[in-house]
Structures are given as structure tokens and as C-alpha cells.
Amino acid sequence: MHNEWTLRKRQFCTLWRVFLLRVVDFDLLSADADPTKLIGQFATIFCTFSFVFSLPLVLIGGNELPMTDAWMFEHFLIETSMTAAGLIAILNWDAAFPDKRDLLVLAPLPVKKSTMFLAKVGALFAAPGLALVALNVFSGLLWPLLFRSSGSGFFGMLRALPAYWITISAASAFFVLTILTLQGLAANLLPRQLFLRLSAVLQTVVMCTLLSVYLLGPSLESPLALTSLQNQRILDWLPSYWFLALFNQLNGSTHPALAPLAARAWIGLGFSTLGTCAALLLSYFRLMPKIVEQPDILPQMRSVSWSPRFGSPLTQALTLFSLRTLLRSRQHRMIFSFYLGLGITIVIGYAHTVPAGFGSIGATISRSFLFASILMMILTVVALRIVASIPIFLQANWMIRITQVRSVRDYQKGVRFSWLALGVTPVVVVIAACLLFMYPWRPALGHLTLMAGLGLFLVELCLTTFPKIPFTCSYLPGKAQIHFVFWGGLMLFIRLLNKAAEVEGRLLNRPLGCLMMILVVACAALAMRLLSESRALSTEDLLFEEEYPAGITTLRLS
Amino acid sequence: MFEVRNLCKRYLGIPALDHVSFIARPGEVTGYLGANGSGKSTTMKLATGLIEPTSGEILFGGRPIKENPMAYRQRIGYVPEEPHLYTHLSGLEYLVMVAQLRDMDRHSANERIHGLLRLFGMHGDRDAAMSSYSKGMRQKILLSAALIHNPDLVLLDEPFSGLDVSSSLILRSLIKELATRGKIVLFSSHELETVERVCSHIVILHRGKVVADDSIERLRVLMAVPTLEEIFSQLAVETDSDAVSREIADLIHA
Numbered sequence: 001m002h003n004e005w006t007l008r009k010r011q012f013c014t015l016w017r018v019f020l021l022r023v024v025d026f027d028l029l030s031a032d033a034d035p036t037k038l039i040g041q042f043a044t045i046f047c048t049f050s051f052v053f054s055l056p057l058v059l060i061g062g063n064e065l066p067m068t069d070a071w072m073f074e075h076f077l078i079e080t081s082m083t084a085a086g087l088i089a090i091l092n093w094d095a096a097f098p099d100k101r102d103l104l105v106l107a108p109l110p111v112k113k114s115t116m117f118l119a120k121v122g123a124l125f126a127a128p129g130l131a132l133v134a135l136n137v138f139s140g141l142l143w144p145l146l147f148r149s150s151g152s153g154f155f156g157m158l159r160a161l162p163a164y165w166i167t168i169s170a171a172s173a174f175f176v177l178t179i180l181t182l183q184g185l186a187a188n189l190l191p192r193q194l195f196l197r198l199s200a201v202l203q204t205v206v207m208c209t210l211l212s213v214y215l216l217g218p219s220l221e222s223p224l225a226l227t228s229l230q231n232q233r234i235l236d237w238l239p240s241y242w243f244l245a246l247f248n249q250l251n252g253s254t255h256p257a258l259a260p261l262a263a264r265a266w267i268g269l270g271f272s273t274l275g276t277c278a279a280l281l282l283s284y285f286r287l288m289p290k291i292v293e294q295p296d297i298l299p300q301m302r303s304v305s306w307s308p309r310f311g312s313p314l315t316q317a318l319t320l321f322s323l324r325t326l327l328r329s330r331q332h333r334m335i336f337s338f339y340l341g342l343g344i345t346i347v348i349g350y351a352h353t354v355p356a357g358f359g360s361i362g363a364t365i366s367r368s369f370l371f372a373s374i375l376m377m378i379l380t381v382v383a384l385r386i387v388a389s390i391p392i393f394l395q396a397n398w399m400i401r402i403t404q405v406r407s408v409r410d411y412q413k414g415v416r417f418s419w420l421a422l423g424v425t426p427v428v429v430v431i432a433a434c435l436l437f438m439y440p441w442r443p444a445l446g447h448l449t450l451m452a453g454l455g456l457f458l459v460e461l462c463l464t465t466f467p468k469i470p471f472t473c474s475y476l477p478g479k480a481q482i483h484f485v486f487w488g489g490l491m492l493f494i495r496l497l498n499k500a501a502e503v504e505g506r507l508l509n510r511p512l513g514c515l516m517m518i519l520v521v522a523c524a525a526l527a528m529r530l531l532s533e534s535r536a537l538s539t540e541d542l543l544f545e546e547e548y549p550a551g552i553t554t555l556r557l558s
Numbered sequence: 559m560f561e562v563r564n565l566c567k568r569y570l571g572i573p574a575l576d577h578v579s580f581i582a583r584p585g586e587v588t589g590y591l592g593a594n595g596s597g598k599s600t601t602m603k604l605a606t607g608l609i610e611p612t613s614g615e616i617l618f619g620g621r622p623i624k625e626n627p628m629a630y631r632q633r634i635g636y637v638p639e640e641p642h643l644y645t646h647l648s649g650l651e652y653l654v655m656v657a658q659l660r661d662m663d664r665h666s667a668n669e670r671i672h673g674l675l676r677l678f679g680m681h682g683d684r685d686a687a688m689s690s691y692s693k694g695m696r697q698k699i700l701l702s703a704a705l706i707h708n709p710d711l712v713l714l715d716e717p718f719s720g721l722d723v724s725s726s727l728i729l730r731s732l733i734k735e736l737a738t739r740g741k742i743v744l745f746s747s748h749e750l751e752t753v754e755r756v757c758s759h760i761v762i763l764h765r766g767k768v769v770a771d772d773s774i775e776r777l778r779v780l781m782a783v784p785t786l787e788e789i790f791s792q793l794a795v796e797t798d799s800d801a802v803s804r805e806i807a808d809l810i811h812a
Binding site: 309314317321325328329393395396398399400401403404405406 | 608645647654703
């Protein structure tokens with residue numbers, strides 16, 4: 001009995017570690033890359049956020065906060081924590097339930113289903129748990145001390161700290177459990193093949209919803225807003241406010257306005273727990289035997305073979321390969337749609353702050369529309385550049401390497417075309433369609449020409465540092481500095497875009513100004529083209545490895 | 559003519575190939591044999607240019623392949639040991655992409671792709687994603703991709719892996735046919751019986767060094783043994799297989 005218990009414990013630990021590391025896709029990494037380094041990088045980013053969240057404390061000092069201010073900070077920290085945990089759960093989407101690989105590897109081994117089940121559940125909660133701890137490593141220790149109920153003194157501080165951690169854990173668990181329930185129900189209710197096809201769409205929708213609610217959710221952190229009748233319907237759909245209420249309940253400072261919301265938090269947590277338990281049990285006992293028997297992808301029945309003709313055969317090959325990878329690889333599609341979703345969210349949020357929104361004001365194009373089109377063009381090209389640097393089936397790139405029969409410049413031409421076709425053209429077409437129906441033709445034509453020029457400039461800019469074929473070069477954690485630059489500069493960037501939209505709006509109404517603007521963008525695009533071409537000419541070989549093995553072997557004696 | 563001259567390759571200081579030299583001629587199938595880890599696949603990867611040698615050189619048509627790697631790549635066809643493919647593509651899409659990357663004429667590429675798929679019995683599954691293919695089906699796609707452009711040098715690393723009996727018979731005849739038509743075929747395999755039937759010339763590697771480089775007939779006469787299996791056992795097998803199998807059985811019974 002004792003031996004069996006020890007064996008199961010060992011099996012659990014081994015499986016738990018394996019399932020946890022599924023968050024990192026090892027196939028993407030360079031041969032010498034360390035997957036724990038990638039996890040460490042994510043943890044560092046979260047810790048940095050936590051440090052930044054703690055900075056306002058310098059201004060506040062140890063002073064007690066007014067109730068509405070305290071609610072605002074409490075709500076922000078709870079909502080951020082639960083969104084981060086939810087995003088990790090969404091990224092971990094494929095690993096949530098056992099797949100064919102798990103079953104084929106583990107079925108012949110003497111591992112009990114329950115051990116596998118517990119290890120999987122443990123790993124599912126470990127990744128969001130780690131993110132939660134990292135995100136609150138500073139803010140979760142300092143802020144709760146200011147959240148004590150008024151007049152409660154030192155013991156109030158002692159009570160606020162566990163209350164805060166229990167609340168963020170419960171709030172994060174609620175999101176993670178709800179996401180698991182959704183996924184589990186879809187997996188059990190839909191036919192397997194349909195689920196495999198719809199799962200990616202569902203994942204994208206859940207992620208966009210989560211981000212939109214986080215970025216666009218209304219600010220209701222006052223007793224008046226929380227008790228107002230017109231806000232009650234929206235509060236029913238905003239779980240972050242339920243957990244704000246729960247925190248105040250645990251903290252001993254329940255305001256009458258928060259009591260019903262706290263009850264909702266408990267009910268929500270209960271339902272999501274039940275839903276997840278049901279989904280997991282159904283998946284393990286009903287779904288698992290079926291997974292082994294069915295192929296993951298059914299043969300596609302296609303009567304007409306369609307292959308568009310454009311450019312050289314190399315251009316065709318690179319463009320179709322990029323298109324198919326974006327459409328069929330869940331991971332690439334998710335990252336791409338994350339950036340587009342972020343852009344759309346910012347655009348919607350921005351439109352609310354500008355008078356007339358996207359509507360026409362006389363003969364001029366609204367600033368919201370100009371802002372939206374510039375932002376979407378930039379985000380689309382940046383997203384393409386980022387997603388193209390993440391490989392698909394890295395070990396399969398040998399075929400591309402041995403068929404490299406032309407110069408780097410020829411490959412660059414193909415990549416340029418594919419980025420223009422898949423990134424710039426769709427944005428220009430959407431902008432053109434909107435302009436056609438909403439605005440007079442003269443400024444519309446000017447804006448459209450400018451957007452095309454901007455797209456060309458951005459593609460050339462991205463090509464200057466991309467001597468690769470999209471999706472074929474290994475990904476080395478730490479090399480993709482573009483993420484940090486992107487996030488760091490986002491706020492500044494939005495302010496600059498706002499200014500750019502304002503200037504463009506003014507100049508579009510003056511023919512000479514408009515012409516000058518187009519000329520400047522065209523010259524910038526041309527200069528960037530010359531730079532990217534000269535770099536391609538001086539590059540001998542395409543890059544397939546971010547890090548090659550060192551020529552000299554170090555003995556690491558020190 | 560394909561010539562390997564004094565080729566050395568070290569991985570983190572450990573030699574994988576140690577001054578390997580041999581010649582493969584047009585019209586003959588050169589069998590490349592060796593135990594696991596003897597350096598066969600390393601030689602194949604060096605021959606395709608996927609990795610760089612530590613020293614030594616590879617010549618094709620009397621010229622180092624480094625001199626004009628792009629022209630060299632146009633003339634080689636390669637089947638790797640592992641069937642790593644872009645499995646999110648269908649078999650047809652993959653072959654079309656290979657043809658486009660090789661800059662082949664669209665019309666002739668289409669004709670050859672459909673012809674190869676039909677002859678390998680894959681035409682019915684051409685539109686299915688390769689993730690749903692069996693190992694043998696993937697191997698057929700690899701073979702098609704290696705031959706689609708009519709290469710002069712065919713590098714086959716364990717090409718029979720996963721193939722069914724009928725496909726293996728087809729491939730066996732195909733290798734001979736390619737040599738008859740003047741191609742240089744370098745063929746690595748562990749199936750000694752097949753090698754004996756197909757190859758006119760063999761190179762045996764042992765611990766990264768060439769221990770035999772001659773025709774099978776001459777090796778039989780020189781070593782006074784009747785089969786390739788015995789030649790291989792004498793030159794490249796250090797262990798007594800019966801003794802090892804007894805030890806394994808003892809170990810798992812203990």
C-alpha cells in the first residue's frame with residue numbers, strides 16, 4: 001500500500017512537470033535555447049509590472065485612502081490579476097485536456113487515469129498561479145496595507161493582506177475555471193472534428209472578449225455608480241466588481257452597495273468550479289477513449305484545385321506558405337489576432353473620447369478614422385513581422401535550406417510581396433471601402449495614398465532586419481526585443497499617433513499640404529527600400545538559426 | 559562524379575567523421591553503411607550543405623560544392639533519415655511548394671507532381687493534411703520531393719523506412735533505374751539484403767572512419783566471406799550479438 005502510494009506520488013510529480021512545461025513550445029526554440037529562460041522572462045515582465053503598480057505608493061505614502069480611491073486601486077489590481085491569469089489559461093488552451101499524444105505515450109504505461117488527471121489539473125493551475133504570484137510580488141504586499149478598513153489599525157492591516165491574496169486567487173480561479181468549463185463543454189458537446197476546427201475560433205473569441213472587457217470596461221468604483229439602477233445590468237456581467245466586493249467583505253469593510261456583488265462572486269466561483277469538475281470528468285471518462293480512435297484531421301475533400309498565379313514561383317511559394325501557416329497554425333493565428341484585437345480595442349476606446357466618433361464633420365475625415373487607420377496599418381505590419389519570426393515545425397526547414405537556389409535579394413522580394421499582400425493590402429482595402437461610403441473623394445484619396453505609402457515604408461523597415469523566410473528560423477528567447485520595445489512604447493506611441501492624425505486631418509484639406517505629405521511618406525518608403533535592398537545584397541545566406549553552436553567549446557571550469 | 563575528400567566533422571570537439579574519403583560515380587549506386595552513430599547521416603547532411611565540415615571538402619563534377627552552392631543545390635535530391643515535413647500542408651501543397659522553390663516551370667511541375675502521386679498511390683490523399691499521413695505516406699512525399707526536379711545526385715538516407723512491401727519493391731527497382739540513367743546515387747541503409755541487391759559499390763563506416771570502399775564482389779573475394787552481412791559483421795560490428803542478447807535477457811530477468 002505504502003509502495004503504491006510512493007509510486008503514484010512519483011508518477012504525479014513527473015507528469016506534473018511535463019504538463020507544466022507544455023506552456024512552452026520546445027519545437028520553436030533554438031537548439032541551445034533554455035525553455036526555463038523563457039518562463040523566467042515572462043515572470044520578470046510580470047514582476048516589472050508589479051513594481052510599476054507599486055510606484056503610486058511613493059506619492060500616497062502611508063496615508064489612508066478615501067473610499068472611492070481605495071476601491072479604484074483595489075479594482076484595478078484585482079481585475080489585472082484575474083485578466084493575467086485568464087490570458088495564461090487561454091494561451092494554455094490546447095494543453096488543458098489530454099490529447100492524442102498524451103494517450104499514446106501514457107496508455108501503455110502503468111499510470112492510473114486518476115494520477116494523470118490530477119497531474120494535468122495541477123499543471124493547469126500552476127501556470128496561472130505562477131503568473132499571479134509574479135504579478136503581485138510587490139504590489140500584493142504593499143497595497144493591501146493601505147486597503148485596511150477605516151479605523152481598524154494594525155490588525156486591519158494584518159487582515160487586509162490575506163483578504164487581498166484570497167480575493168485575487170479566487171478571482172483568477174474564477175476566470176481560469178470559466179475558461180476550462182467553456183473549453184470542456186465545447187469538447188464534449190460538439191463532434192470531435194468540429195471541435196478541432198472551432199476550438200481555435202473559440203479561443204480567439206474568448207481572448208478578444210477578455211481583453212476588450214479589461215481595456216474598455218466602465219469605471220464604476222463609487223457607491224453611487226454601484227447602486228445606480230441603470231448600472232445593475234452591466235454589473236451582472238463584470239466579475240471584477242464581484243471580486244472587489246468580495247475583497248471588501250473579507251477585509252471587514254463591506255459597504256451596503258457591495259453586499260449583493262460579493263454574493264455573486266461566491267455563486268460565480270461555485271458554478272465555475274462545478275462546471276470545470278463536470279467538464280474534466282466528462283473529458284476523462286467519456287472523451288478519452290474516443291480521441292485515440294479518431295484522426296485529428298480528416299482528409300479534405302476538394303474537387304477544384306485552386307492555386308492563384310502571381311509573381312515568380314518563389315514569390316508564390318513564400319506567399320502561399322505564409323498564408324497557409326497563418327490560417328492553419330493556431331499559435332501563429334493567436335499571436336496575430338492578439339495584436340489586431342489590441343488595435344481594434346484601442347480604436348474603439350479612442351473613438352469614444354473624440355467628438356463625432358468615426359462620423360464625418362463637414363468635408364473633413366474625422367480624427368478617429370485617421371487615428372484608427374494609421375494604428376491598424378502599423379499594428380498589422382508589426383504583428384506580421386513578430387509572427388513571422390516564430391517558426392512552424394522548425395525541423396522541417398531542411399527542405400527550404402536545400403532548395404535555396406537563389407540570392408537573398410530574390411527571397412526578400414518574395415517576403416516583401418507576401419507582407420504587402422497579407423498585411424498592407426487588406427488594411428488598405430478596408431480603409432478604401434469605409435472612405436468610399438463615409439467621406440468626400442478628394443481627402444479620401446489623399447488619405448488612402450498616404451496609408452499605402454505608410455504600409456510600404458513599414459514593410460521595408462521590417463525587412464531591413466529580416467534576412468529570413470517567414471516561419472522557418474528558430475526562435476531564441478531574449479532575441480525578440482521587439483516585444484519589449486513595442487509594449488514600452490505603446491503609450492507614447494498612441495499619443496504620437498493622436499498628434500499625427502490631427503496634423504494629417506489639417507493637411508488633407510489643403511491640396512498642397514496633402515501633396516507634400518504624400519511626397520514625404522513616399523521618399524521615406526523609397527529610402528527604406530534602398531536600405532533594405534542594400535542589406536539584402538550584402539547578405540550571403542538566409543538566416544535559419546538565431547544562435548549557431550560556438551566554434552570554441554568552453555569547459556566551464558570556474 | 560561526387561567525391562568526398564578528407565572530410566572531418568566534430569561536434570563540440572567529439573569527432574563524428576574522421577578523414578572520410580570516397581568517390582561515387584554516375585551510373586552506379588553507392589551503398590553507405592555503418593552502425594548507429596557511425597557518421598552516415600552526418601555525411602549526408604554535409605553532402606546537402608545543411609551543415610559545414612570542420613575540415614576537408616566535397617566535390618561535385620570536380621569542383622568544390624562551396625564554390626557555387628546554389629547551382630549545386632539545383633542538382634541534388636535528398637531524402638532525410640527523419641520524415642520532418644510541414645504537416646499543416648497537404649501532400650500536394652507541399653510538393654507544389656518544393657517545385658516553386660526550385661523554380662520549376664509550372665506546367666511540367668504539375669505534370670510530374672500528379673504523376674508521382676499517382677505512381678506512389680497517393681493521389682487520393684493528396685489534399686489531406688500531412689499531419690494525418692502515416693510514416694510510409696510521408697516517406698513517399700519525401701521521395702517525390704527529392705525526385706521532382708530530375709536531380710543528378712540522389713542522396714537517400716534510410717529511404718525504405720516505413721514503406722510497405724509493394725512500395726519497397728518499387729523503390730528498390732527505382733534506385734537501380736536511376737543509376738542506369740546516369741544518376742549518382744548515394745544510398746544509406748541498415749537493410750543489408752537490399753543493399754546487396756541494389757548497390758554495385760559500398761563504403762562502410764566505423765566510428766567515423768572508412769573501413770571498406772570497394773565493390774561487393776571484390777570485398778567478398780578479399781575477405782573470403784559469402785555475404786555482405788558477414789563482411790559488415792567483420793568490419794563494423796564489435797560486439798558478439800549472441801552474447802549481448804543473452805545479457806539483455808539476463809538483465810531483465812534479474
